[in-house]
Amino acid sequence: MQPSARTLFLTTVVLGWVAGTLSPEGMAQPVTVTAANADLRAAYATPQDIAEGKKVAAASCAQCHGMDGASTGEGVPHIAGQRAPYLHVETLVYKNGGRGTNPMSGAVKFLSDDALMKVAAYYGSLEPIPPTPPRAAPAGKSAPAKLDPVSAGKAAAAGCSGCHGEAGISKMAGMPNLVGFDPKYFVAAMNAYKSGQRKNEVMKTLAAGLSETDLNNLALFYALQKPGKAQTPAPGNQAAGKAAAEGCAGCHGDTGVSTNPAMPSIAGQDAEYFGAAMKAYKSGSRADPTMTGAAAGLDDNKVRDMGAYYAAQQPQAPKVRKPLTVAEWVERCDRCHGSNGNSTDPRSPALAGQRADYLERVMHAYQKEERKSAAMASMSHVLTDAEIEGIAAFYARQRARSVMYLILPAAK
Numbered sequence: 001m002q003p004s005a006r007t008l009f010l011t012t013v014v015l016g017w018v019a020g021t022l023s024p025e026g027m028a029q030p031v032t033v034t035a036a037n038a039d040l041r042a043a044y045a046t047p048q049d050i051a052e053g054k055k056v057a058a059a060s061c062a063q064c065h066g067m068d069g070a071s072t073g074e075g076v077p078h079i080a081g082q083r084a085p086y087l088h089v090e091t092l093v094y095k096n097g098g099r100g101t102n103p104m105s106g107a108v109k110f111l112s113d114d115a116l117m118k119v120a121a122y123y124g125s126l127e128p129i130p131p132t133p134p135r136a137a138p139a140g141k142s143a144p145a146k147l148d149p150v151s152a153g154k155a156a157a158a159g160c161s162g163c164h165g166e167a168g169i170s171k172m173a174g175m176p177n178l179v180g181f182d183p184k185y186f187v188a189a190m191n192a193y194k195s196g197q198r199k200n201e202v203m204k205t206l207a208a209g210l211s212e213t214d215l216n217n218l219a220l221f222y223a224l225q226k227p228g229k230a231q232t233p234a235p236g237n238q239a240a241g242k243a244a245a246e247g248c249a250g251c252h253g254d255t256g257v258s259t260n261p262a263m264p265s266i267a268g269q270d271a272e273y274f275g276a277a278m279k280a281y282k283s284g285s286r287a288d289p290t291m292t293g294a295a296a297g298l299d300d301n302k303v304r305d306m307g308a309y310y311a312a313q314q315p316q317a318p319k320v321r322k323p324l325t326v327a328e329w330v331e332r333c334d335r336c337h338g339s340n341g342n343s344t345d346p347r348s349p350a351l352a353g354q355r356a357d358y359l360e361r362v363m364h365a366y367q368k369e370e371r372k373s374a375a376m377a378s379m380s381h382v383l384t385d386a387e388i389e390g391i392a393a394f395y396a397r398q399r400a401r402s403v404m405y406l407i408l409p410a411a412k
C-alpha cells in the first residue's frame, strides 16, 4: 500500500483489553495519512517491510535491544510493541543528532530513512514485554510505604505541635504560629537555625536532624493548613499599633499578609513572639539588615501595640499548589499516553510496562530540556522528584498492550 497518491484513514486499536472485546477508549481518532505526515509510514508497513526490518534489527539493534525488543540493561528502553511511527520518528531524532552523542546516535547514523522505518515497523509488530513484578521485600521486612510530601510533612510535624500548636496555630505565648508562611520563608528560617545565623538552641537542635526534603515537606504541610490567629494573649492598643505599622505594610502587606515569598506574613502572629523578634532585631542578635533598620526607632510601647494589632489580623494561606496524587497525575498523562499508558495515538509513546529507571531518566531529561518536546515540557516542569518516581513506578507495573493499525480508504 503506497500512501503518496492516496489519502488513508489510520485508526489505532489496542488489542486484548478484555478477552478480545474493545473498550471505546481503544479506538483513536482516524488520522488522515498524506505525504505531509510521512512520519506515519511505519503504521502501514507491509509484512515484507517488517521482514526487511528484522534483518536491520539483527545487524544494527539486537546487541542492545535484543531481537525481542526487551531491554538488555539499565538505560536501555523496551521497544517491543511500542507504537511504530513513534519509534521511527525517535530513530530519526537520534540520527539527526537531536539527543547529542549517545549509544543510539552511533547505531542509527548510517541507516537510511527507509531502513529506519522498516526496523521501527519490525519492533512495533512484536509482543510487548510483560511488566517486571515489583521486587519482593526481604523476608520478615515489608518495604516502608512511601508517603506523599504532605503526609510526610504531617508525620514530621507531630514533634512540633507541643510548642507550635496542633496545626501550626500557637496556643502558648512566646511560640510563633507556623501557618500562613510561604514555604520559601519557612525553609529559610529553619536553615537559619541550622547554620546558627538565627540563635535558638531548641530550634537549632531540631533543625539539625532534618534533611532538605523533610524541611520542604514540613513547609508544605504547614502552608496547606487552614490559617488561624494565635490563641494567645495580645495586650496593647490595636489602633495605635495600626498607625505605627504603616511603614511596615510595604514589605509585610497591609494587614500583615505578605505577598512576597521572601517576606514573612505576620498577621495573626503570637504577640509575645512578635515582641521578642523585634527586640532581637533591635539588639542585633537576630541579624537582618532590613529589619534592624525598621526596628531601630521603636520603643517597647509601640512594639507592644503593633504586636496587638498584628495578632488581631486574619492570616491567609499562601499560594501553594497541593501536590497531585500519582492517580491524579496518571489521569492527565493518559490523555495523550492512553489508558494506563497504552497509547492509541501513533505519535504518542506507550508508557505501560516500560522500565521505571528509563521513565524517570526521560522525565528528568524533559525537565532539564536535554530532550525537547512541546507536549511534554509544560507537564514535566512542575513535577517533583518524588512525583516522577511515583508515576514511573506506576507505569512500569502496567501491562503493555500491542496495537493494530487499521487502514481504511478515505471517504470520497
Ligand code: HEC
Pocket (backbone or CB within 6 Å): 056, 057, 060, 061, 062, 063, 064, 065, 075, 076, 077, 079, 082, 086, 087, 088, 090, 091, 099, 102, 103, 104, 107, 108, 111, 119, 120, 349
Ligand atoms: C549500543 C546500544 C544500542 C544500539 C546498537 C541501539 N540502541 Fe536504541 N537505545 C539505546 C539506548 C541506551 C537508548 C536510550 C537512549 C536515551 O535515553 O536517549 C535507546 C533508545 C532507543 C529508542 C527510543 C525509545 C523511546 O522509547 O523513546 C529507539 C526508538 C531505539 N533506541 C531504537 C533502536 C533501533 C531501531 C536500533 C537499531 C537501528 C537501535 N535502537 C540500536 C541503545 C542502543
Ligand code: HEC
Pocket (backbone or CB within 6 Å): 156, 157, 159, 160, 161, 162, 163, 164, 174, 175, 176, 177, 178, 186, 189, 190, 198, 199, 200, 202, 203, 206, 218, 264, 276
Ligand atoms: C520546645 C519547643 C519547640 C519545638 C518542639 C519546636 N519549636 Fe519551632 N520554635 C520554638 C521557639 C521558641 C521559636 C522562636 C525562636 C526564635 O525566637 O527565633 C521557634 C521558631 C520556629 C520557626 C520560626 C518561625 C518564624 O516566625 O520565623 C519555625 C519555622 C519553627 N520553629 C519550626 C518548627 C518545626 C518545624 C518544629 C518541629 C520539627 C519545631 N519548630 C519544634 C519552639 C519550638
Ligand code: HEC
Pocket (backbone or CB within 6 Å): 176, 244, 245, 247, 248, 249, 250, 251, 252, 262, 263, 264, 265, 266, 274, 277, 278, 286, 287, 288, 290, 291, 294, 295, 306
Ligand atoms: C524593607 C522590607 C521590610 C520592612 C519595611 C519591614 N520588614 Fe519586617 N521583615 C522583613 C524581612 C525580609 C524579614 C525576614 C528577616 C529574617 O529572616 O529574619 C522580616 C521579619 C520580620 C519579623 C519576624 C517575623 C517572624 O516570623 O519571625 C517581624 C516581627 C517583622 N518583620 C516586623 C516588622 C515591622 C513591625 C515592621 C515595621 C516597623 C517591619 N517588619 C518592616 C522585611 C521588612
Ligand code: HEC
Pocket (backbone or CB within 6 Å): 077, 329, 330, 332, 333, 334, 335, 336, 337, 347, 348, 349, 350, 351, 359, 362, 363, 371, 372, 373, 375, 376, 379, 380, 391
Ligand atoms: C499533550 C500530550 C501529552 C501529555 C499530557 C503527556 N505526554 Fe508524555 N509525551 C507526549 C509526546 C507527544 C511524547 C513524545 C515526545 C518526544 O518525541 O520526545 C511524549 C513522551 C513521553 C515520554 C518518553 C517516552 C519514551 O519512551 O521515551 C515519557 C516518559 C512521557 N511522555 C511521560 C509522560 C508523563 C509521566 C505524563 C504526565 C505527567 C505525560 N507524559 C503527559 C505527549 C504527552
